[in-house]
Amino acid sequence: MSTDIPRLADADFAADRRQLDVRSAVSDYWARVRAGELGAIPAILALAFLVVLFTGLRPETFLSKGNVANLFTQALPVTILAMGLVFVLLLGEIDLSAGVASGVCGAVMAKLIVDSGQPWYVAVIAAIAVGVVIGTAIGWLVSVIRIPSFVVTLALFLGLQGITLKLIGKGGTVPVRDDVIVALANKNMPIWLGWTLAVVVSLGYAGSQLWRWDRQRRRGLHGKPVQLVAARVLVVAVILLFGTFVLSLDRAPSPLVTLAGIPWGVPLVAVLLIIATFVLDRTAYGRHLYAVGGNAEAARRAGINVTRIRMSVFMIASGLAAVSGIVAASRLNSVATDSGAGNTLLYAVGAAVIGGTSLFGGRGRARDAILGGLVIAIIDNGLGLLGVDAYANFLITGGVLLLAAGIDALSRRRRSATGR
Amino acid sequence: MAPPGRARSGAHGEPEGNDVAENGEPVLRLVGVNKSFGPVHVLHDVDFTLRQGEVMALVGDNGAGKSTLIKCIAGIHPIDSGVIEYDGREVKIGGPRDAAELGIEIVYQDLALADNLDIVQNMFLGREQRKGIVLDEDAMEEKARETLARLSVRTVKSVRQQVSSLSGGQRQTVAIAKAALWDSKVVVLDEPTAALGVAQTRQVLDLVRRLADTGHAVVLISHNMNDVFEVSDRITALYLGRVAAEVKRTDVTHGQVVELITAGRSGDLGLAPTSAAETI
Ligand SMILES: Nc1ncnc2c1ncn2[C@@H]1O[C@H](COP(=O)(O)OP(=O)(O)O)[C@@H](O)[C@H]1O
Ligand SMILES: [Mg+2]
Numbered sequence: 001m002s003t004d005i006p007r008l009a010d011a012d013f014a015a016d017r018r019q020l021d022v023r024s025a026v027s028d029y030w031a032r033v034r035a036g037e038l039g040a041i042p043a044i045l046a047l048a049f050l051v052v053l054f055t056g057l058r059p060e061t062f063l064s065k066g067n068v069a070n071l072f073t074q075a076l077p078v079t080i081l082a083m084g085l086v087f088v089l090l091l092g093e094i095d096l097s098a099g100v101a102s103g104v105c106g107a108v109m110a111k112l113i114v115d116s117g118q119p120w121y122v123a124v125i126a127a128i129a130v131g132v133v134i135g136t137a138i139g140w141l142v143s144v145i146r147i148p149s150f151v152v153t154l155a156l157f158l159g160l161q162g163i164t165l166k167l168i169g170k171g172g173t174v175p176v177r178d179d180v181i182v183a184l185a186n187k188n189m190p191i192w193l194g195w196t197l198a199v200v201v202s203l204g205y206a207g208s209q210l211w212r213w214d215r216q217r218r219r220g221l222h223g224k225p226v227q228l229v230a231a232r233v234l235v236v237a238v239i240l241l242f243g244t245f246v247l248s249l250d251r252a253p254s255p256l257v258t259l260a261g262i263p264w265g266v267p268l269v270a271v272l273l274i275i276a277t278f279v280l281d282r283t284a285y286g287r288h289l290y291a292v293g294g295n296a297e298a299a300r301r302a303g304i305n306v307t308r309i310r311m312s313v314f315m316i317a318s319g320l321a322a323v324s325g326i327v328a329a330s331r332l333n334s335v336a337t338d339s340g341a342g343n344t345l346l347y348a349v350g351a352a353v354i355g356g357t358s359l360f361g362g363r364g365r366a367r368d369a370i371l372g373g374l375v376i377a378i379i380d381n382g383l384g385l386l387g388v389d390a391y392a393n394f395l396i397t398g399g400v401l402l403l404a405a406g407i408d409a410l411s412r413r414r415r416s417a418t419g420r
Numbered sequence: 421m422a423p424p425g426r427a428r429s430g431a432h433g434e435p436e437g438n439d440v441a442e443n444g445e446p447v448l449r450l451v452g453v454n455k456s457f458g459p460v461h462v463l464h465d466v467d468f469t470l471r472q473g474e475v476m477a478l479v480g481d482n483g484a485g486k487s488t489l490i491k492c493i494a495g496i497h498p499i500d501s502g503v504i505e506y507d508g509r510e511v512k513i514g515g516p517r518d519a520a521e522l523g524i525e526i527v528y529q530d531l532a533l534a535d536n537l538d539i540v541q542n543m544f545l546g547r548e549q550r551k552g553i554v555l556d557e558d559a560m561e562e563k564a565r566e567t568l569a570r571l572s573v574r575t576v577k578s579v580r581q582q583v584s585s586l587s588g589g590q591r592q593t594v595a596i597a598k599a600a601l602w603d604s605k606v607v608v609l610d611e612p613t614a615a616l617g618v619a620q621t622r623q624v625l626d627l628v629r630r631l632a633d634t635g636h637a638v639v640l641i642s643h644n645m646n647d648v649f650e651v652s653d654r655i656t657a658l659y660l661g662r663v664a665a666e667v668k669r670t671d672v673t674h675g676q677v678v679e680l681i682t683a684g685r686s687g688d689l690g691l692a693p694t695s696a697a698e699t700i
């Protein structure tokens with residue numbers, strides 16, 4: 001590489017050649033924020049604001065150990081659903097049927113366990129397969145027939161509710177009692193396992209970040225200053241370890257029993273997050289997704305199969321919707337005719353957008369679903385503690401989604417005004 | 421008319437140590453190419469020759485068939501009759517992939533960059549380098565930077581900048597560098613300076629010249645006579661789908677080229693009066 005340095009020196013990649021110091025990295029970051037690249041900022045501000053707000057309004061209950069654990073399980077289904085929607089939103093498309101698809105898949109799973117006596121894994125695989133089939137149908141109609149995704153999924157939003165109704169029967173619910181499924185949202189990991197995982201993940205994250213920093217430095221590539229890398233690693237580790245600590249406290253209402261540990265659904269979401277982030281950031285498929293979302297014509301000319309990419313995101317979204325439906329069934333111990341209907345989808349889209357995924361395509365990350373999912377869960381949870389009437393709940397949730405979409409639209413305008 | 425094997429103009433912008441063959445075999449040669457869209461006969465017996473290390477300006481009025489000609493080279497339109505030779509052998513260019521595999525890169529007028537990706541990501545779009553299933557970001561960044569450095573692109577602060585933050589000239593630069601990244605032999609530029617200011621036009625023209633000087637064969641489509649006379653070695657003028665003339669830049673004046681564009685002939689250059697008339 002050293003032979004390249006004199007040649008590189010005459011080109012003016014100033015920011016690439018010198019190792020960035022913290023000050024210029026921070027000012028670069030600030031310039032990007034001012035240009036409309038808000039990233040995770042709105043979600044973090046919203047989290048802080050909501051925690052302060054609800055702690056103020058309900059000091060004894062909101063931050064109680066039991067409620068904090070409850071928040072996490074409450075966030076699970078919406079987060080998983082939102083993670084699938086991030087893929088769809090990255091292309092600037094929408095899937096309005098993801099919520100009810102999760103209901104159908106949950107119903108399929110419940111029926112297989114209860115009526116056919118199938119083991120849980122068969123039921124889970126079947127549910128996910130149904131999700132992927134639904135996604136394939138949507139994807140085909142959108143990418144091959146070229147019906148706008150808005151229309152296709154609006155039609156499926158109605159149609160799939162009919163299927164859930166047919167599967168479950170009028171007004172009925174199917175109870176879910178399988179131990180493994182119920183454990184997902186209702187049982188906790190052993191304390192030692194929680195700590196072990198938290199430490200391993202923290203160390204793994206630190207290792208991968210520092211290794212990358214070192215590699216970039218040695219090869220003279222563009223990178224962040226080591227202080228910022230370290231700060232980032234530290235923040236992630238502190239959040240993981242503190243979260244583990246809180247969830248490892250005994251939160252049983254009675255001193256006679258112990259109830260402690262990380263709910264099993266949390267590592268499930270963590271695994272999904274790691275896989276989705278890997279796919280989006282590190283694979284050619286992920287790169288092509290962003291390209292199609294940013295400029296489909298450019299992607300097509302670059303030889304990317306836009307049709308296939310468009311089809312795939314709906315398959316991913318509906319597949320993850322199935323997982324979300326399974327977790328939701330676990331949390332409620334049942335599947336009902338209105339599972340996944342109502343405000344489920346609104347919550348999930350809201351979560352993705354609040355987390356920082358753009359409705360206009362091309363921008364979004366898997367972690368957006370986590371941040372936004374937590375925001376949504378806190379809103380839902382807090383309003384529940386306040387005993388807000390149903391009408392106000394609808395108004396507030398709708399307002400939050402509009403607010404998030406408004407921030408998205410304004411920062412996009414800002415980007416196109418400052419770009420060029 | 422098959423173009424005679426003219427000596428290439430050596431007077432202009434010849435860099436030190438340029439090892440490009442002065443009178444090499446043509447890289448790309450079109451002989452008697454015809455192209456119709458339904459009843460509309462757009463290209464008439466077009467002959468077109470391109471040599472390594474030279475800038476060939478392709479000029480002509482709106483609708484003369486410039487874009488159609490390069491789309492035939494790019495594999496977007498199949499030709500109806502005629503022969504395309506590449507490196508001395510006859511080839512069929514069935515699609516954009518075929519063209520890319522031969523080493524033909526086209527920079528379209530609308531550039532087609534993804535705003536939400538950075539420079540490296542755009543330059544490698546659709547042809548990412550990988551290690552296993554993982555993208556090899558380091559290798560791509562190094563190679564992108566090397567290519568930009570080779571073309572002396574000086575205005576980019578970081579190759580990890582998002583394309584949305586670049587100026588029009590910088591975007592054009594990235595699009596051109598992308599075409600040069602692939603050991604391409606032929607780079608076709610459709611009106612690269614049309615939307616640019618004075619300083620940025622300057623940058624892009626310098627880049628066009630350097631492309632040729634580093635061994636690429638360049639086709640430059642332009643409406644701007646100043647640009648054409650500044651960087652090209654030879655000029656092909658299309659008139660209503662026919663090649664009116666193929667001339668050395670040093671052999672003609674602005675006025676003559678403008679006449680070739682507008683009337684298909686200029687003095688003893690260009691189409692015979694009858695042939696110019698029957699084209700209509
Ligand atoms: N896809 C097409 N179908 C029908 N006619 C076309 C098509 N593309 C170009 N033409 C016609 O071919 C002629 C040449 O067009 P074009 O190559 O775009 O000219 P230029 O790029 O020189 O302005 C025009 O009359 C145009 O209308
Ligand atoms: Mg044109």
